Each structure stands twice: as C-alpha cells, then as structure tokens.
Amino acid sequence: MEYYTGADYKGISGRKRKTSLRKKRAVRRRRRRIYAGMLLLLAAGIFLGAKTLIPGIMQTGEGRVLQLLNSAVQEEYPQELLEMLQRNEETYEFVANYPNREQFLGQVIDVSDVCKEEKIPLLLQWDLRWGYDNYSGSMIGTAGCGPTCMAMAYLGLTGDTQMNPRNMAEYAQKNKYSTEAGTSWSFFTEGAAGLGLCGRELPLSENVMKQALDLGNVIICSMRPGDFTTTGHFILLRGYDERGFFVNDPNSRKNSEKQWDFETLSGQIKCLWEISSD
Structure with a gap:
C-alpha cells in the first residue's frame, strides 16, 4: 500500500x-x-x-x-x-x-501432552506453535481450520503425535487440497485415504451421525455462516450425550466447551464426513 x-x-x-x-x-x-x-x-x-x-x-x-x-x-x-x-x-x-x-516458525512441536488428556484432543488453528505457518495463501491461524480438524482426527484415531497441524497443512498443500478459499472437500475423503484413514460423506441425519460416533469415529463438518463463522469453517464432532454433541472448534475454546443440539448444528452444516481408522 x-x-x-x-x-x-x-x-x-x-x-x-x-x-x-x-x-x-x-x-x-x-x-x-x-x-x-x-x-x-x-x-x-x-x-x-x-x-x-x-x-x-x-x-x-x-x-x-x-x-x-x-x-x-x-x-x-x-x-x-x-x-x-x-x-x-x-x-x-x-x-x-x-x-x-519468526521465533515460533520452524520450532519442534510436541502435542503428546494434549493427546493424553483427551481421546480426540482440541487443537486451535491459531496456536502460536503453528498458527503463523503458511497455508492457502495466508496462514494456518486464519485459514487452517481444515487441516487442524484433520490433525485432531488423525491424532485421536491413530495415536500418532507426529501429524500436528503444521505437518497436516504441509500434507494438504503438497497434495493440492488447499485452495485460495481454504481447504478442498476432497481432503476429507481422498486426503484421508492418503493418511491411512477412511473418510466418507454422511447424510445430514441425527441418527446417522450418532451411529458414526458410537463406533468411535469422528465427524468433520463444513459450516455455513452462523455460530461458528462469518464466512466458512470446519469443525469436528467427537461425541454426544442427552444434552447434545461435543464439538472441537479449531477457532474457539468457548465453542468447544459447549454442547450443541442437532437443531442448532443442522441448519449451519453444508456437508459432513465420517473419519475412521478403517
């Protein structure tokens, strides 16, 4: 300027x-x-x-x-x-x-501590350890909700702590799953397969979603503007109880501490994928 x-x-x-x-x-x-x-x-x-x-x-x-x-x-x-x-x-x-x-770029990342606390750990895209790394023409902190969600899924399903959000973002970019708009939806199917995971699109059905979570799998959702975003965003669902679904929002601890009923979520979900280890 x-x-x-x-x-x-x-x-x-x-x-x-x-x-x-x-x-x-x-x-x-x-x-x-x-x-x-x-x-x-x-x-x-x-x-x-x-x-x-x-x-x-x-x-x-x-x-x-x-x-x-x-x-x-x-x-x-x-x-x-x-x-x-x-x-x-x-x-x-x-x-x-x-x-x-610059003092955070390239530093060794260890996420083993958070993996011990939760089966599916909450990782934030704007974590200082990886948030400034390049992604999709910007940085993980502002555009990396997709790879951060996939990193949470991968860590929880495999127990392999090497695939942190920085490494997951590098994988997405290397394999052309990152776009100017963020992350391609094919990242959660083809990209998941390349990681040794299985990703499949689900219908927007409360029963189907609960069945997937009952199997110990996770669900990644592409969200419309609403409670989670003003543009577009990815979140991860890791479980549910009688009060609603447990959400890991890579952009907000506050949203991740709440439970969300199906009625609230369903009106904001554009697409969703079950991610499993087989």
Missing part, C-alpha cells in the same frame, strides 16, 4: 494525487471501523485477564489494546488479523505476537 508525504505530492499529477488521497481516506475509514469495534470490545471488558508474550505490554485490557492499536497504525499487523481479533477475543495472544512470529 502506498503512502505519500507532503513533499511527494509535489511530483504527482492532479489525477494521481486525487487517487492517492482517495486511497488514504479509504484506509483511514477501514481502520476507524476496526478500532471502533475493538474499543467496543474493550468497553465490554472481554480482554481483561488475557496474557501476552510481548515484553513491555501493560497487563491490563486497556494497555494491551492501546499498544496493539498503536502498532496497527504502524502497519505491523495485517488487517485480517485485526479483524480476526475483533471477532474473537480468544485470539489476542496470537494477534499480539504477530511481529514476533
């Missing part, structure tokens, strides 16, 4: 000057909308108590947000990350540490 100083304008034709001014005004308007939304979140107090790894940032909601906004003015943060934070305060640490992302 181009920015011009007062001196620069002297050498710009009238038409170019008007164009550049329009661009600058548009940028300012976008930033004002983002800042206004974030300040509303601040007023609601949702950032209180969050932690960050950036040295020197005040450990109060106001201090953190003001520091982040100041950095945003200096263009240290992509707009998509600021919008991500505006939608989901859980991503604060991931967004705040974007300028320090």
